Structure formats: C-alpha cells, structure tokens
C-alpha cells in the first residue's frame with residue numbers, strides 16, 4: 057500500500073521563558089493509504105503538536121516529515137498553505153465554522169482558495185460532501201441553526217471537500233455527548249470503508265477499538281503502536297444504544 | 302491571485318456585519334459629502350461675486366484716499382481727507398479716457414417719515430453714479446445740475462427705504478423725509494435690484510446730490526472718493542494711469558514718493574475678491590478634508606477590531622489553505638469596499654446637499670474635479686488605513702490564531 061505519511065525522528069521544542077518544553081521527543085512512524093489510526097494519550101502528551109505538524113500548520117524543530125512522498129521540513133509558508141489546501145482535511149474539536157454562514161458555504165471554503173475549481177463545481181462538490189455526511193437536508197442552514205453534532209458533520213464535510221490524501225481530526229468528538237460521539241465515529245468508519253485515510257486524535261481510550269491501528273503517546277514519545285484486527289462497529293454500538301439518564 | 306473569490310469572501314464578511322460596515326462608512330460619507338458641498342459653496346459664491354461685480358460694469362474705477370501722512374502719522378483710508386473737489390474737477394477737465402464721473406460721499410443714519418424710521422446709508426453723488434452702478438429710476442427723476450449747484454434737499458430712494466417709510470403703500474414721490482434731521486424731498490424712486498452675491502440689500506440706500514451730503518449732512522470740505530468709468534473696458538488701464546498722473550500732479554507727489562490715494566479698477570476688486578474666496582474655499586475644503594481623514598482613521602480602528610475579533614476565523618482560513626496574501630487582500634478589499642461605497646454615497650449626498658443649499662439663496666456650483674478628487678482620496682484612504690490591520694491579519698501564525706480566545 058502507498059505510504060501517505062512518514063516521519064523520521066520528529067522533534068518539537070517550545071521555548072517558554074528560560075525553559076525548553078519538549079513536546080515531541082523523536083517520533084518515527086509511517087501511515088499507509090487507507091489506514092484509520094487513532095492517536096491516544098493523556099492531556100499534554102503531544103497529540104495536538106504532532107497533528108499540527110502532520111497538518112503542515114507547524115514545522116518540526118528536528119526530524120523529517122514526508123507527506124505523500126514530499127519533504128515538508130524545508131517548505132516555505134505559502135507552499136505549506138497550498139499543501140493544506142490540496143492534500144489535508146483538518147477537523148477541530150470546536151468545529152471552527154464561520155458564523156452566520158450556511159453549511160454549503162462553510163463547506164465550499166477550502167475550494168475558494170483553489171483557482172482551478174469553478175463556482176459551479178465548488179457548489180456541486182460541497183453538496184456532495186454534505187450528502188456524504190448525511191446533511192443533504194441542511195444545506196442552507198446557518199451554523200448557529202445546527203446542533204453540535206451537525207456542526208461537526210459540516211466540519212467533516214469541509215475536510216472532505218478537497219478530496220484530501222489524509223483527514224486529521226483533533227479531539228473531533230471532544231465537545232459532543234457520547235451518543236453524538238459514536239455517530240461521528242460511525243461517520244469516520246464509513247469514510248474509512250470508502251477508502252479514506254484518517255488520523256483520529258483522542259484522549260479517550262474507549263474510542264481506540266473502532267480504528268485499524270492505535271498509536272499511544274506519552275510525554276512526546278510513542279509508547280505503543282498496535283494494529284487492531286478486531287474493529288468494533290460504531291453503528292452496532294448505536295443500534296444497541298440504551299438511553300442512560 | 303483569484304480576486305473574484307476574494308471579493309466574494311470580503312463582501313460576505315461585510316454583509317455579515319451590515320450595521321458596523323455602515324457606521325464605519327458614515328465617517329467617509331460625511332467627509333466626502335462635506336468636501337463636495339464646501340467646494341460647491343466656495344465655487345458658487347465666487348461665481349456669483351464675479352457676476353455681481355461684472356454687472357456693476359467692469360470698466361468702473363474707484364479713487365479713494367489712502368496712505369496719507371499727517372505729521373508722520375499714518376492714518377486709515379476712510380478718515381483721510383486727501384481728496385478734494387479740485388481733484389474731481391481736474392479729472393473731469395483733463396482725463397480723456399474717463400467717461401462718467403462723480404465724487405462720492407456717504408453718511409449712515411436714520412431716515413424718518415412720520416412715525417416710521419429706518420437705518421440706511423445716504424450716498425452723495427451726481428447723476429452719473431446711477432449709470433456707473435447700473436441703477437435705474439423707476440418713477441420720478443434724478444436730481445439735476447442745478448440741484449447740485451444749490452445743494453438742494455432732494456433725494457432718490459431705494460425700494461427698501463420706501464417700504465420701510467411708507468408701509469401703507471403711500472406715494473413716496475414729492476414726500477419730505479428726514480435724514481439725520483435734515484428734511485429731504487423725494488424726487489425719484491429706484492428700480493429694485495434685490496440682494497447681491499454677498500447677501501447685501503442693494504435697495505437699502507438713498508442717493509442725494511454730493512453737495513447736499515457734503516455740506517448739509519456731513520459738513521466737510523473734502524470728498525470721500527471718486528467713482529468713474531473708463532470710456533470702455535479695454536481703456537481701463539489707461540484711465541487708471543491718467544487719473545494717477547493727474548492726482549500726483551495735483552498733490553505734488555514726486556517720483557519715489559507714496560501716493561496719498563488709491564485708484565482701483567473693478568477688475569482688481571474682482572481679483573481681490575476672488576483670491577479671498579479662493580482662500581476661504583481652501584480653508585473650508587481643508588476642514589472637510591480633515592473629516593475625511595478622521596473617517597479613514599475610523600476605518601482603521603474598525604478593521605483592527607475586526608481583525609482581533611476574527612482571529613479564529615483567520616486561523617481557520619489559513620488552516621484550510623489561505624495564504625498570508627489571501628488574508629491581506631480579504632481585509633484590504635473589505636476596507637476599500639467600505640471607503641469606495643462610502644465615497645459613492647458621500648458624492649451623491651454632497652451633490653444633493655449642494656442643490657438643497659442653493660435653494661436657500663446660497664449659490665453653489667458642484668465641481669466635477671471635487672467629485673473625482675474625493676473619490677480618489679476615498680480609495681487611497683481605504684487602502685492606506687486598511688493596510689496595517691490587513692497586514693497584521695496576514696502575518697498571524699495559523700496555530701496561534703486558531704487557539705485565540
């Protein structure tokens with residue numbers, strides 16, 4: 057299988073006052089196309105720092121990072137922006153939708169920064185992405201007219217619309233109650249079945265059984281990296297859902 | 302750069318905040334409208350003063366006393382006594398480029414008829430004065446040479462004086478009024494001329510023989526001025542030279558000495574007035590221009606607030622692929638739209654305001670250059686004051702921006 061991500065001795069240090077905070081202390085791993093990887097670890101273990109680097113929002117202090125075969129380390133700001141625009145779909149804990157803006161316009165946003173996509177194609181692809189996340193009947197709803205779960209699904213559609221090589225989700229279920237979390241998880245599983253490569257960051261170890269692989273971080277190091285051959289179905293969990301009060 | 306999309310993004314952001322956009326625009330609207338209105342008022346007044354002075358006869362020349370020295374003490378022109386009857390007589394005798402000519406005297410005072418009275422000005426002249434200044438007699442006639450010779454107590458009155466002293470519509474001709482206690486018989490009434498460009502009532506006057514005003518009203522033995530007309534406009538300069546030479550001889554002024562009189566043509570008056578108006582206009586436009594700058598600072602202020610407020614949005618846009626320059630242009634386009642739209646509304650408002658002002662007896666002339674200028678200034682203002690906030694936005698680090706609380 058094609059290798060989408062490869063890191064070699066990835067380090068990230070922050071200088072806070074006189075102190076050096078070592079957020080990542082040398083990570084080497086690779087992720088193949090079609091994998092659904094969960095990254096778990098307690099708060100402060102370096103998950104977000106790693107994801108920001110993988111998402112080309114940040115650069116490592118040391119080490120190499122190849123995205124889709126291209127070395128990102130020496131790239132300029134603008135080239136990284138283009139890379140984010142074409143190859144990456146980012147999903148945030150707090151959705152980050154534009155206020156007072158319709159679902160379809162929110163989803164169109166990444167394509168607004170891509171000259172090769174015409175207005176009509178942009179609209180078509182946005183509707184397609186919203187249909188894929190089950191929001192085809194909420195196209196013209198503004199973000200404040202949607203529930204948290206729906207808002208996160210709009211954000212997922214926005215991450216899908218540019219057909220990225222990898223989807224990066226940082227605590228995507230962090231603001232949702234557990235039923236909504238499983239719904240989002242079910243959506244990720246559906247995307248995974250459709251062949252998408254997904255990196256799902258969570259501090260909740262319960263969610264790791266739903267992906268094909270789990271990387272565990274502690275203090276900026278990988279302490280385990282295991283394949284999961286017995287993937288649980290989030291749809292099943294939802295089917296057997298008992299309302300807890 | 303895909304400006305089509307950037308403009309769409311900027312317009313959408315503005316539409317999401319219409320009230321704020323409009324309030325920001327207000328500064329620009331007021332600035333532009335006032336620049337246009339001020340320049341229109343300035344140009345309109347200047348034009349009407351020009352018309353006014355032109356209609357008085359552009360070949361008119363006035364001689365006034367000035368720069369006289371009495372024992373080394375300089376005195377103001379009006380209190381000077383350097384012009385005498387002989388000066389007038391010499392000009393009448395010797396000047397060949399002078400057509401109509403009259404000595405002038407003026408006295409302000411109270412005109413009284415029965416229980417009615419009004420403050421007004423009495424001018425002492427001969428009949429030429431009416432022709433030089435373009436007054437015509439509506440009823441009755443002008444006093445004649447014999448009235449001047451005998452200093453007769455007769456006068457010609459303007460319509461304002463008539464309406465003040467004869468409110469019941471009595472026939473004024475033949476009536477005797479009192480001016481500063483001197484009884485004067487009305488022999489003629491002037492045709493009304495209304496107000497001039499400077500808002501002065503041209504019908505509020507009494508004209509009497511200069512001898513009468515000089516001897517009976519003012520009791521002086523000098524004359525206050527001479528008003529005359531050149532035989533035609535193109536001989537104005539020759540007439541001025543001629544009068545100057547005659548008076549220099551009369552007053553025994555040697556070469557290199559200051560004249561103790563001033564000879565001015567209407568042309569010069571017009572130029573003086575024009576330059577005064579120009580200065581006023583520039584002053585007004587400057588004040589208006591300052592309000593435009595204040596409007597621009599308003600834009601900068603709001604754009605800064607907007608950048609801070611939308612830091613998360615900027616972070617998000619960057620995280621999905623917006624480059625620094627996309628963000629820069631988005632905010633720059635927003636501020637340019639605000640200022641250009643504000644400018645457009647300001648132009649319309651300024652033109653409308655000018656038209657409204659002209660309805661209230663204040664002449665205005667909208668200057669096409671002022672429209673172009675203020676529009677240009679607006680756009681530049683938008684770019685200039687939008688630049689710093691936009692650059693600040695474009696230089697944000699995406700991660701920090703996303704984390705911004």
Ligand SMILES: Nc1ncnc2c1ncn2[C@@H]1O[C@H](COP(=O)(O)OP(=O)(O)O)[C@@H](O)[C@H]1O
Nearest residue numbers: 070072077079098099100101102103104105106
């Ligand atoms: N911009 C930063 N400046 C300084 N320290 C940072 C910064 N970002 C993260 N850190 C530190 O790096 C470590 C890892 O943070 P993070 O990646 O956010 O952890 P996680 O997402 O796993 O909770 C933490 O100790 C955090 O304080």
Ligand SMILES: [Mg+2]
Nearest residue numbers: 103104105227
């Ligand atoms: Mg985190």
